[in-house]
Amino acid sequence: xxxxxxxxxxxxxxxxxxxxxxxxxxxxxxxxxxxxxxxxxxxxxxxxxxxxxxxxxxxxxxxxxxxxxxxxxxxxxxxxxxxxxxxxxxxxxxxxxxxxxxxxxxxxxxxxxxxxxxxxxxxxxxxxxxxxxxxxxxxxxxxxxxxxxxxxxxxxxxxxxxxxxxxxxxxxxxxxxxxxxxxxxxxxxxxxxxxxxxxxxxxxxxxxxxxxxxxxxxxxxxxxxxxxxxxxxxxxxxxxxxxxxxxxxxxxxxxxxxxxxxxxxxxxxxxxxxxxxxxxxxxxxxxxxxxxxxxxxxxxxxxxxxxxxxxxxxxxxxxxxxxx
Amino acid sequence: xxxxxxxxxxxxxxxxxxxxxxxxxxxxxxxxxxxxxxxxxxxxxxxxxxxxxxxxxxxxxxxxxxxxxxxxxxxxxxxxxxxxxxxxxxxxxxxxxxxxxxxxxxxxxxxxxxxxxxxxxxxxxxxxxxxxxxxxxxxxxxxxxxxxxxxxxxxxxxxxxxxxxxxxxxxxxxxxxxxxxxxxxxxxxxxxxxxxxxxxxxxxxxxxxxxxxxxxxxxxxxxxxxxxxxxxxxxxxxxxxxxxxxxxxxxxxxxxxxxxxxxxxxxxxxxxxxxxxxxxxxxxxxxxxxxxxxxxxxxxxxxxxxxxxxxxxxxxxxxxxxxxxxxxxxxxxxxxxx
Numbered sequence: 001x002x003x004x005x006x007x008x009x010x011x012x013x014x015x016x017x018x019x020x021x022x023x024x025x026x027x028x029x030x031x032x033x034x035x036x037x038x039x040x041x042x043x044x045x046x047x048x049x050x051x052x053x054x055x056x057x058x059x060x061x062x063x064x065x066x067x068x069x070x071x072x073x074x075x076x077x078x079x080x081x082x083x084x085x086x087x088x089x090x091x092x093x094x095x096x097x098x099x100x101x102x103x104x105x106x107x108x109x110x111x112x113x114x115x116x117x118x119x120x121x122x123x124x125x126x127x128x129x130x131x132x133x134x135x136x137x138x139x140x141x142x143x144x145x146x147x148x149x150x151x152x153x154x155x156x157x158x159x160x161x162x163x164x165x166x167x168x169x170x171x172x173x174x175x176x177x178x179x180x181x182x183x184x185x186x187x188x189x190x191x192x193x194x195x196x197x198x199x200x201x202x203x204x205x206x207x208x209x210x211x212x213x214x215x216x217x218x219x220x221x222x223x224x225x226x227x228x229x230x231x232x233x234x235x236x237x238x239x240x241x242x243x244x245x246x247x248x249x250x251x252x253x254x255x256x257x258x259x260x261x262x263x264x265x266x267x268x269x270x271x272x273x274x275x276x277x278x279x280x281x282x283x284x285x286x287x288x289x290x291x292x293x294x295x296x297x298x299x300x301x302x303x304x305x306x307x308x309x310x311x312x313x314x315x316x317x318x319x320x321x322x323x324x
Numbered sequence: 325x326x327x328x329x330x331x332x333x334x335x336x337x338x339x340x341x342x343x344x345x346x347x348x349x350x351x352x353x354x355x356x357x358x359x360x361x362x363x364x365x366x367x368x369x370x371x372x373x374x375x376x377x378x379x380x381x382x383x384x385x386x387x388x389x390x391x392x393x394x395x396x397x398x399x400x401x402x403x404x405x406x407x408x409x410x411x412x413x414x415x416x417x418x419x420x421x422x423x424x425x426x427x428x429x430x431x432x433x434x435x436x437x438x439x440x441x442x443x444x445x446x447x448x449x450x451x452x453x454x455x456x457x458x459x460x461x462x463x464x465x466x467x468x469x470x471x472x473x474x475x476x477x478x479x480x481x482x483x484x485x486x487x488x489x490x491x492x493x494x495x496x497x498x499x500x501x502x503x504x505x506x507x508x509x510x511x512x513x514x515x516x517x518x519x520x521x522x523x524x525x526x527x528x529x530x531x532x533x534x535x536x537x538x539x540x541x542x543x544x545x546x547x548x549x550x551x552x553x554x555x556x557x558x559x560x561x562x563x564x565x566x567x568x569x570x571x572x573x574x575x576x577x578x579x580x581x582x583x584x585x586x587x588x589x590x591x592x593x594x595x596x597x598x599x600x601x602x603x604x605x606x607x608x609x610x611x612x613x614x615x616x617x618x619x620x621x622x623x624x625x626x627x628x629x630x631x632x633x634x635x636x637x638x639x640x641x642x643x644x645x646x647x648x649x650x651x652x653x654x655x656x657x658x659x660x661x662x
Contacts, residue, residue: 040345048457048562049627050345064345067625069466070473087463087625088473118511119465119486120622124647127628155474162476277337 016107016128017137019190019221020074020144022156023232024102026183027240027264029168031176033097036061038172043092045166058273063092067126068159071116074108074131075147075154077139084108086122086129088156090163093229096268099236100167102160103229107221110135129154141189145203145211157185179260180247181240186232188212190224198224200282202231202290210235223276227283234271234292241265241299248306258307266303269296348564348629350637354401356393357556357599360386360434362606365409368421372428378607378658379432385605385656386434394601396642401595405438407552410581411446412545418584419577426590437594444568444586445551446543454567455543457560458551459523461625465510485520486510486619521616523547546616550624553617553653555587558598558634559626570597600634600643601652608657621650 028034034042036059043051043063053061068088073081086106093101107128114132122130131140147153161183167173187209199215212228244261248254271293275283287293361382367374386404393400406425410418422439429436446455462484487509493502507518524547527540551567554560560567571585573592578584587597604614626649638645646652 044345047453047460048346048567050563052345053343054341055343056339056341065628067463068473069463070471071466071468072470072472083469085466116468116511118622120511120648120650123463123622123625124649126625151472151474153472155472158475159473 014109014112015192015218017110017192018108018140019105019192019224020108020140020154020156021103021105021188021225021228022160023104023186023188023229024157024160024164024183025186025232025236026100026164027177027179027181028094028098028100028173029175029177030098030173031178034094034172035097039094039097042167042170042172043094045092045163054274058096058268058270060096060274061094063163065127066090066163069122070106070129070154072154073152074129074135074140075143075150076135077143080139081143081153082131082133082135082140084129084131084154085116087126088129088154088159089127090159092163092167094167095233098264099233099268100164101229101233102162102164103225104156104160104163105225106154106156108135108140110137137191141191141213144189145187145213160185179244179264180257182243184209184232184236184239186210186212186228186235188214188224188228190214190216190221192216192218192221194218198278198282200285202286204290208239220278223278226274226276227279230271230273230275230283231286234269234296237265237268238292238296238299241296241303245299245303245306248303254306255310258303258310262303262307266300269293269300346564346629348561348627348633349566350633351558351566351598352596353558353634353637354403354595354597354599355395355398355601355643356389356400356402357597357602358386358389358402358404359556359602359604359606360404360406360429360436362407362604362610363409365413368408368425369415369417372424375424376428376432379429379434381658381660382605383433385658389603389605394644396638396644398641398643401599403437403595403597403599404435405440405556405587405597406436408439408441410584411442411543411548414443414581416579416581418581419579422577435591437589437591438570438587438597439590440552440555440568440587441581441584442548442552443581445548445555448568448586449583452562452567453538454555454560454562455524455541455547455551456538457562457567458547458554458620458624461627462523462620462623463625465623468510482522482524482526483520484523484620484623485518486622487512487516487518489518489520519615519619521546521619523620544616546613547620549613550617550620553602553604553621554624554649556597556599556602557649557652559624559630559649561627561630564629566598600638600645601654603654603656605656605658608659611657614655618650618653621653622648624649 039061040051040053043061045063049064051061051063070088071085074084088104088106090104109128109130112130193215194217201213203211244257248257251257361378390402393402448454490507491505509516509518522544524541524543526537555568568586570587570589573590
């Protein structure tokens with residue numbers, strides 16, 4: 001007689017109370033954007049698993065999730081740093097063949113165990129860490145969003161950068177990007193609350209880093225991840241264009257700054273592309289307050305005006321020489 | 325600063341596009357896959373008496389396994405399999421070996437539904453590197469209170485440990501002699517059983533992770549056995565399909581192992597090869613290897629899509645399915661030399 005039951009299992013994990021994430025954004029170090037087919041090959045970061053992709057309205061390829069083991073402290077408040085053990089989820093996102101993002105996420109489970117369990121326990125629950133001993137969800141969120149980098153604390157940004165650097169080794173990436181850019185980081189945190197509407201607070205600190213604090217039911221977390229990746233991409237785009245414009249102001253050859261900025265970035269602004277429906281309201285609210293699209297349009301206009309003025313000056317200079 | 329909550333219901337989109345890189349196949353599943361014995365190739369080449377004797381000792385445990393399969397109330401589906409060890413040594417006599425195995429197992433009253441060969445757990449007959457599907461999904465266990473993600477775990481090429489090895493240092497100061505730190509098993513309960521498993525060995529002169537290195541890579545027995553267990557559990561996939569597929573029995577067995585099917589169904593009435601749980605019956609001298617297999621399986625990260633596909637099916641059918649892969653695997657070790 002076959003048994004209907006089975007030997008007892010450890011109780012299932014509590015649902016995550018908090019989800020933390022960091023999105024790191026930069027331009028892929030290559031002279032030309034990767035065509036869609038090459039991008040799909042490049043983002044097969046695991047054998048046997050293909051990358052998800054979209055062609056419209058903007059080409060975008062998303063790698064399979066990679067997992068990294070951690071056992072360290074979570075940033076808390078007032079110096080209390082709960083220990084967390086488990087795995088972090090990370091993926092690479094390549095937009096328009098050129099803007100690369102390392103997007104990391106970890107689901108934090110509270111009140112589950114009070115010691116480190118056998119590793120198979122964590123391996124069976126990928127993408128989650130368990131905080132050992134009491135931790136308060138609201139404090140975890142504010143601690144994570146305001147923490148400075150410290151040794152011993154969970155380093156989601158570092159993991160994201162490592163995922164991005166995996167793309168530098170592939171043959172299609174030639175390492176000849178003709179533009180100076182800086183990576184930017186966006187931090188986000190969700191307090192999971194069932195039966196409530198999505199709530200959000202977007203803050204920009206002195207360092208220019210965007211921080212997104214949200215409350216949402218568990219089912220909406222994947223949409224929030226996508227929203228944060230879109231916000232991070234556009235915040236980075238705007239900063240990169242502004243920086244190029246600023247550098248052009250003091251450069252001896254300003255066209256060397258403006259030219260690559262226009263050709264690499266000029267066509268990329270499209271924040272509502274792939275924006276999950278559940279987060280459309282949030283982007284609309286940001287357009288009322290932070291007005292990122294206005295910021296982009298006006299900066300792009302200034303860049304193009306500057307190029308027109310420089311071109312006119314150059315033509316005048318040539319004419320002057322000819323008639324002397 | 326913006327503080328807001330979501331407002332009115334949004335419109336329904338008319339356009340959707342998301343091309344999934346991989347779609348996970350749902351597999352037909354037995355409740356239990358039973359591995360009915362194991363031999364080294366040299367045992368299969370030599371006398372028939374020990375082979376028959378092992379099968380005879382396997383039979384009661386196979387019957388016990390069939391009676392105790394966890395089914396969630398369904399009629400039990402149990403399939404049996406046998407893995408031929410053709411990786412470390414082989415002769416071109418596959419047809420003879422297979423015929424002998426099938427005859428002796430039948431004489432002993434042990435049913436063999438499927439025959440697989442170990443070499444395909446390394447590279448399958450169409451050239452796909454099956455072992456690398458596991459190798460690239462192994463995660464080194466993080467060091468307690470020291471792994472923040474900032475630095476990758478040091479690369480220990482071709483080895484996997486369940487903790488930190490002992491350290492011994494000769495100190496120049498004659499007074500101290502030498503310093504010694506014991507090994508630690510990270511998941512220990514009170515005391516440690518430290519295990520460091522050799523997964524593979526690469527040709528010495530090559531460094532880069534290119535095809536040449538992989539061509540010359542010699543996988544260890546526990547590593548291939550871990551691949552085998554994951555294949556039986558339906559957990560190892562290549563582009564959503566099982567990493568090793570089942571073929572029908574050929575009209576005639578080939579002699580060359582290289583063209584022998586990866587997994588072949590020898591009993592037309594067999595229940596599905598892949599199963600929720602795997603049970604292996606083998607001589608006790610494989611205990612060390614299976615300990616290493618368990619360590620490897622414990623550090624293998626199942627693709628979340630694959631895990632979900634099995635969990636959904638199990639829940640629909642009411643079959644209890646352990647979250648941890650190692651808890652789906654069990655053994656019986658036969659006493660004696662063979």
